Amino acid sequence: NAGVTQTPKFQVLKTGQSMTLQCAQDMNHEYMSWYRQDPGMGLRLIHYSVGAGITDQGEVPNGYNVSRSTTEDFPLRLLSAAPSQTSVYFCASSSRQGGTQYFGPGTRLLVL
């Protein structure tokens, strides 16, 4: 049981490049979320999903796209990276019955 896994661990992009951050969970959780972490600001919700085929925006969704085709996977896409998207990105999952969110190890993204 690996829990929540994220790839890559670290990525450097140039402004304007696109990429996809991968997230997978093996706990059969219905809910999955993406957060970004910036110094002094805690974690802020980007997008979340309550089940396959259902996604919604969080607090800071601009510049990011998500889709949820399976229960296990919830990729986050940056269509045209900007330096303001330099951050640490965390994926989390939780069960519909219990609110506890389990976090992945994070992806550190640097946009030059």
Added chain:
Amino acid sequence: GQQLNQSPQSMFIQEGEDVSMNCTSSSIFNTWLWYKQDPGEGPVLLIALYKAGELTSNGRLTAQFGITRKDSFLNISASIPSDVGIYFCAGQLFKAAGNKLTFGGGTRVLVKP
């Protein structure tokens, strides 16, 4: 959106000391959570509080859910070196869509040189 103010932003601990940190909100939450983040890792849940006034312990950690439902505190007793890390409070509304959380800015706990 809702804001959680967490203080202090950072603190130094000496082994054996008790330390406290708190979190305040401009609005009510139904659940308060405390997470710890070690370097290079994701946050890990320490304590969850579900009822106003609730006091809950997990080993050397004690947390309380404020009566007004707008604040919470975390106390670490007899600190040890592995307590170093970033502690986050998080609030959750009842039946929040996707179980989404609102996080405080974190308290960075460091060891006194």
